[in-house]
Amino acid sequence: MKVVKFGGSSVADANQIRKITGIIEDDSKRKVIVVSAPGKRYAEDTKTTDLLIELGKSIKNDQMDSQIYEQIIERFSSMTAELELEEQVLHTIKSRIDEAVTQLQSKQKNAMDALKSCGEDGSALMLSAYLKTQGHTSSYVNPKDAGILVSDQPGGALVMDESFDKLYGLREREGILVIPGFFGYTPEGSLVTFSRGGSDITGSIVAAGVQAELYENFTDVDSVFCVNPAIVENPKQLLSLTYKEMRELSYAGFSVFHDEALIPAFKKKIPVCIKNTNNPQGNGTMIVADLPEREEHVVGIASDKGFLNLYVSKYLMNRELGFGRKLLQILEEEEISFEHAPSGIDDMSVIIREHHLSAEKEMKVMDRIKQELDVDTVNIERDMAMIMLVGEGMNQTVGIASQAAEAFRKANVNIEMINQGSSEVSMMFGVHSDALSAAVKSLYHTFFE
Amino acid sequence: MKVVKFGGSSVADANQIRKITGIIEDDSKRKVIVVSAPGKRYAEDTKTTDLLIELGKSIKNDQMDSQIYEQIIERFSSMTAELELEEQVLHTIKSRIDEAVTQLQSKQKNAMDALKSCGEDGSALMLSAYLKTQGHTSSYVNPKDAGILVSDQPGGALVMDESFDKLYGLREREGILVIPGFFGYTPEGSLVTFSRGGSDITGSIVAAGVQAELYENFTDVDSVFCVNPAIVENPKQLLSLTYKEMRELSYAGFSVFHDEALIPAFKKKIPVCIKNTNNPQGNGTMIVADLPEREEHVVGIASDKGFLNLYVSKYLMNRELGFGRKLLQILEEEEISFEHAPSGIDDMSVIIREHHLSAEKEMKVMDRIKQELDVDTVNIERDMAMIMLVGEGMNQTVGIASQAAEAFRKANVNIEMINQGSSEVSMMFGVHSDALSAAVKSLYHTFFE
Numbered sequence: 001m002k003v004v005k006f007g008g009s010s011v012a013d014a015n016q017i018r019k020i021t022g023i024i025e026d027d028s029k030r031k032v033i034v035v036s037a038p039g040k041r042y043a044e045d046t047k048t049t050d051l052l053i054e055l056g057k058s059i060k061n062d063q064m065d066s067q068i069y070e071q072i073i074e075r076f077s078s079m080t081a082e083l084e085l086e087e088q089v090l091h092t093i094k095s096r097i098d099e100a101v102t103q104l105q106s107k108q109k110n111a112m113d114a115l116k117s118c119g120e121d122g123s124a125l126m127l128s129a130y131l132k133t134q135g136h137t138s139s140y141v142n143p144k145d146a147g148i149l150v151s152d153q154p155g156g157a158l159v160m161d162e163s164f165d166k167l168y169g170l171r172e173r174e175g176i177l178v179i180p181g182f183f184g185y186t187p188e189g190s191l192v193t194f195s196r197g198g199s200d201i202t203g204s205i206v207a208a209g210v211q212a213e214l215y216e217n218f219t220d221v222d223s224v225f226c227v228n229p230a231i232v233e234n235p236k237q238l239l240s241l242t243y244k245e246m247r248e249l250s251y252a253g254f255s256v257f258h259d260e261a262l263i264p265a266f267k268k269k270i271p272v273c274i275k276n277t278n279n280p281q282g283n284g285t286m287i288v289a290d291l292p293e294r295e296e297h298v299v300g301i302a303s304d305k306g307f308l309n310l311y312v313s314k315y316l317m318n319r320e321l322g323f324g325r326k327l328l329q330i331l332e333e334e335e336i337s338f339e340h341a342p343s344g345i346d347d348m349s350v351i352i353r354e355h356h357l358s359a360e361k362e363m364k365v366m367d368r369i370k371q372e373l374d375v376d377t378v379n380i381e382r383d384m385a386m387i388m389l390v391g392e393g394m395n396q397t398v399g400i401a402s403q404a405a406e407a408f409r410k411a412n413v414n415i416e417m418i419n420q421g422s423s424e425v426s427m428m429f430g431v432h433s434d435a436l437s438a439a440v441k442s443l444y445h446t447f448f449e
Numbered sequence: 450m451k452v453v454k455f456g457g458s459s460v461a462d463a464n465q466i467r468k469i470t471g472i473i474e475d476d477s478k479r480k481v482i483v484v485s486a487p488g489k490r491y492a493e494d495t496k497t498t499d500l501l502i503e504l505g506k507s508i509k510n511d512q513m514d515s516q517i518y519e520q521i522i523e524r525f526s527s528m529t530a531e532l533e534l535e536e537q538v539l540h541t542i543k544s545r546i547d548e549a550v551t552q553l554q555s556k557q558k559n560a561m562d563a564l565k566s567c568g569e570d571g572s573a574l575m576l577s578a579y580l581k582t583q584g585h586t587s588s589y590v591n592p593k594d595a596g597i598l599v600s601d602q603p604g605g606a607l608v609m610d611e612s613f614d615k616l617y618g619l620r621e622r623e624g625i626l627v628i629p630g631f632f633g634y635t636p637e638g639s640l641v642t643f644s645r646g647g648s649d650i651t652g653s654i655v656a657a658g659v660q661a662e663l664y665e666n667f668t669d670v671d672s673v674f675c676v677n678p679a680i681v682e683n684p685k686q687l688l689s690l691t692y693k694e695m696r697e698l699s700y701a702g703f704s705v706f707h708d709e710a711l712i713p714a715f716k717k718k719i720p721v722c723i724k725n726t727n728n729p730q731g732n733g734t735m736i737v738a739d740l741p742e743r744e745e746h747v748v749g750i751a752s753d754k755g756f757l758n759l760y761v762s763k764y765l766m767n768r769e770l771g772f773g774r775k776l777l778q779i780l781e782e783e784e785i786s787f788e789h790a791p792s793g794i795d796d797m798s799v800i801i802r803e804h805h806l807s808a809e810k811e812m813k814v815m816d817r818i819k820q821e822l823d824v825d826t827v828n829i830e831r832d833m834a835m836i837m838l839v840g841e842g843m844n845q846t847v848g849i850a851s852q853a854a855e856a857f858r859k860a861n862v863n864i865e866m867i868n869q870g871s872s873e874v875s876m877m878f879g880v881h882s883d884a885l886s887a888a889v890k891s892l893y894h895t896f897f898e
Binding site for chain 2: 158247248263266267309311315316318321322324325328329331332335337338339340341342343344345346347348349395396397398399401402404405406408409412413414415416417418419420421422423424426427428430
């Protein structure tokens with residue numbers, strides 16, 4: 001049994017729905033399908049989920065932006081019409097949207113999550129109906145019915161362990177099952193969504209639950225590239241990766257796959273394949289638990305901008321038991337998560353994603369550090385970028401750091417920060433944002449050309 | 450006015466006392482002298498401080514090891530006899546030792562610190578008496594009388610800010626003042642010692658207090674070397690260093706100068722000169738606040754063994770606000786100070802000096818981490834060594850990391866950890882202890898040959 005997830009561009013219009021039906025028909029093992037909300041049909045198009053969020057934001061008391069509302073209904077009605085589906089399908093989609101709007105107007109808990117989930121739900125309703133018209137046994141399966149139980153963290157739900165046993169029961173059901181991605185239900189029955197792009201998470205959870213032989217993730221690229229194609233033209237495609245490698249790559253700027261999506265599949269050792277809906281015969285990229293030893297030690301270069309360095313210095317810091325803990329506790333109390341915390345003898349840096357530190361919080365945090373920790377210096381350096389070299393076995397290979405550092409030198413880029421030694425499969429470098437592109441190109445040249 | 454500190458080997462016997470008297474006479478600005486306890490006269494000799502500690506440990510109720518006691522008295526009596534000092538000098542030294550022994554036998558607070566301080570006190574009493582016999586106006590100044598106020602942390606006292614104003618009053622006193630190093634007094638009048646080697650601290654505090662034009666630190670080497678001479682034969686001598694460079698070098702294995710000793714001089718911008726008692730005409734090493742830009746960016750390579758890596762991994766660690774803080778808090782509660790804490794996405798390493806983690810604490814810490822943090826993996830890797838490259842402006846120079854990493858590669862040494870980015874003047878590398886020597890030699894070859 002294979003679990004197959006189709007991304008937003010794969011369900012963007014009637015033609016794409018027909019295309020993925022073909023893909024499902026090509027392999028009788030493709031029995032459980034997870035879908036995203038209809039995505040962009042052309043570059044300037046708006047994703048259904050963005051429309052739903054905009055609609056939600058426009059709601060005040062019993063008011064709403066009816067133009068956006070009509071735009072959403074139109075997207076679904078044009079698809080159901082072109083696919084010649086029963087009227088009941090559009091009716092169900094519309095009443096779910098209306099219900100969420102009413103919940104929002106009466107300020108019910110998690111109502112925004114309910115509205116945001118209507119895109120995926122609509123895709124699933126349409127696809128299962130279309131599969132039936134093509135002569136297949138198929139049913140729409142709501143995540144509550146499937147057994148996807150999550151924590152009550154709107155927009156950032158975490159799956160609960162009980163889900164997996166329940167999901168195993170899906171194996172017994174007849175025909176092709178279509179499950180909307182992106183959301184689950186709390187044990188109390190409240191709908192909650194995962195973080196954005198969370199259909200990948202649903203797919204991974206379902207694949208783990210039914211113990212699929214393969215989790216296929218269909219998107220709009222042929223494979224995972226070894227570097228950001230916006231920086232390096234036509235980069236090398238990756239045929240295979242380990243889970244760990246993919247997770248580290250996803251974290252720092254690899255948008256092809258959702259950062260946390262792999263975890264459930266990883267834990268149950270389900271192989272994952274990234275494929276292209278528009279080129280389903282291509283190799284794609286296989287992601288597995290273990291790989292035989294490869295010649296190349298560096299398999300990918302991830303990079304991301306938008307970091308800052310909170311720098312603190314204090315004489316005799318290293319004599320002060322608990323200094324590091326106290327600094328991190330201030331950040332925790334202000335709900336600021338950090339990425340790394342390299343430290344010297346009398347100084348400590350904390351690398352934070354810029355969007356985690358608003359101007360208001362920045363003032364407060366700086367004041368608290370000055371007053372509570374009695375430091376000599378505290379300052380913030382913005383416009384930092386992170387570059388991550390990823391590859392299994394890298395940390396056991398003499399000379400990788402040397403090649404990497406030489407690549408920075410050739411590009412005349414100063415390395416502001418190096419963090420190596422904790423992760424077994426990655427090495428992280430901090431540079432100024434304006435040097436990012438030159439550094440990544442030079443690293444690509446060193447390790448892939 | 451210059452403050453001059455003489456180390457243990459410079460006051461080891463009567464001949465050395467005569468030698469340093471000559472040094473003091475050579476420069477009329479050498480007005481405040483700080484002395485260590487008599488050190489080793491020959492390689493197999495025992496330092497007076499070690500004898501005093503041994504004596505202290507032998508004390509049970511009204512018992513003590515009288516052989517060690519006699520050995521201590523003999524060291525002082527042979528010196529006072531050879532220097533032809535009044536009997537009163539030896540009598541004073543002996544009664545201070547006897548008093549401390551009595552305090553220890555009656556289990557008085559801080560009595561061990563009182564006993565440990567008798568070496569420095571004896572040196573100061575002998576030197577001031579000898580200076581008088583040579584026709585100088587000189588007086589012994591007890592740290593309490595001088596105004597050295599410290600915190601009540603036996604064996605690890607920290608100086609209090611009030612001390613500096615009081616010490617400034619020493620400028621008004623007549624003649625050559627001789628102050629014993631290594632200890633101060635709490636505001637309640639209790640004698641407390643600094644950490645071992647703390648005479649350097651006394652010298653630095655006094656130099657800062659009297660606002661000396663120079664703090665001269667006489668020891669038994671011609672200068673500070675750029676690398677551990679036990680690893681590289683006849684290494685380059687350093688003519689000048691900044692405070693920051695010296696502090697970073699001292700931290701990781703540079704035993705010539707006490708780790709924290711520089712801070713008081715640093716804060717008051719007093720220049721420090723390291724010189725050799727046995728070659729006072731040599732250049733020595735000057736340590737100052739700022740230096741004109743130098744050609745070389747790396748000025749020293751420090752290295753030290755005896756570290757361990759506490760490694761923890763947990764899926765989604767980076768989603769868990771407070772994880773790092775909680776881990777450091779467990780260490781803090783078990784009173785284990787850490788050196789560095791590099792982190793990956795789902796893992797974190799904490800570098801700890803091995804002697805901070807006893808076998809008993811190790812069990813407890815591992816258990817607490819497993820249970821309280823619900824981690825996937827926790828393990829300890831021992832036999833780690835740290836290498837630190839030090840140099841002002843290093844972090845703004847493209848290519849240093851590249852040269853360093855290449856040196857490791859040439860020596861076929863795998864870099865287990867790199868920590869760069871917090872300190873402006875250093876770059877730290879972790880390697881296995883057995884690779885330390887090869888790596889340091891290769892780095893020396895790269896940066897100094």
